[in-house]
Amino acid sequence: MKVLVFGQTGQVARALASAGPARGIAVQTLDRTRADLSDPAACAAAVTATDADAVINAAAWTAVDAAEAQEDAAHVVNADSPGAIARACAARGLPVVHISTDYVFDGGAGPAWTPDAPTGPMGAYGRTKLAGERAVLDSGAVAVVLRTAWVFDGGGKSFMTTMLRLSETRDTVGVVADQIGGPTPAAAIADACLTIAARLADGSGRPDLGQTGVHHFSGAPDVSWADFARAIMVTAGRSTTIVDITTADYPTPARRPANSRLDCSSLTAAYGIVRPDWQAALTRIIQETRT
Secondary structure (H helix, E strand, O other): OEEEEEEOOOHHHHHHHHHHHHOOOEEEEEOOOOOOOOOHHHHHHHHHHOOOOEEEEOOOOOOHHHHHHOHHHHHHHHHHHHHHHHHHHHHHOOOEEEEEEHHHOOOOOOOOEOOOOOOOOOOHHHHHHHHHHHHHHOOOOOEEEEEEOOEEOOOOOOHHHHHHHHHOOOOEEEEEOOOEEOOEEHHHHHHHHHHHHHHHHOOOOOHHHOOOEEEEOOOEOOEEHHHHHHHHHHHHOOOOEEEEEOHHHOOOOOOOOOEOOEOOHHHHHHHOOOOOEHHHHHHHHHHHHHO
8 A cells, every 4th residue: 555645844744654664555755845735736736646545634834823924825735735635636536634633623611622513713723724624525535634633753843842952951941731632642643644544545434434524633641731741851851840831921923722632532433543642652752762
């Protein structure tokens, strides 16, 4: 089996490139020189030309704050291009897995968000990602939209690497304690995407069993950003103290969800994929970075 992946340098795209061969799946990643998401036609052309059995879109405009001032540009990357990719998949009969976000919700208090919960993005990033979901689902392709949250790994720029960098020069770091979600290892997202893509490609993914459409995937247990930061410091053996602050103490151009908890039960029912233990993943990642 071969999978075409939009994205190359992002956390999930890197994890897909690493995980695929171990599962006997050839993974071809596309960087901006080969498929620029600011050019929907180029993205569609990449699908038209591929010999892959399935497509995964792991690329996006993820600069949440910058999207507030550049929503039109973010919309092209997060909505127009995913729609073009999915329509090209439909024309070729290829399944597509599209990664989305908890930012499509309003972040209000309540239980974990289910896939069918009413959406209500608070800002430009969420609006453009929701538009992308709808474009993919309306394309006619056999498609799964996989919403996730709080992605981390040991490379590049993530919350984890930022905390470790700050711990090198600071005795204390203030971290928001009134936002709750499930930290999600990039490697676990990659494994979930490959499992879904393989099932859809071999024809065993069935809409009548709820295996297409929208699903959620995030790590367990749910925690605050501050508690996640504490776990990072303890696991890495850092002495930096995490100080709880509120969202109001750390204003940003884009509003962040207070409730990023995702109900992932539909994914377990459809594919047998369970929420990953982010604490175990954190330990493994830090051990790997030390070797």
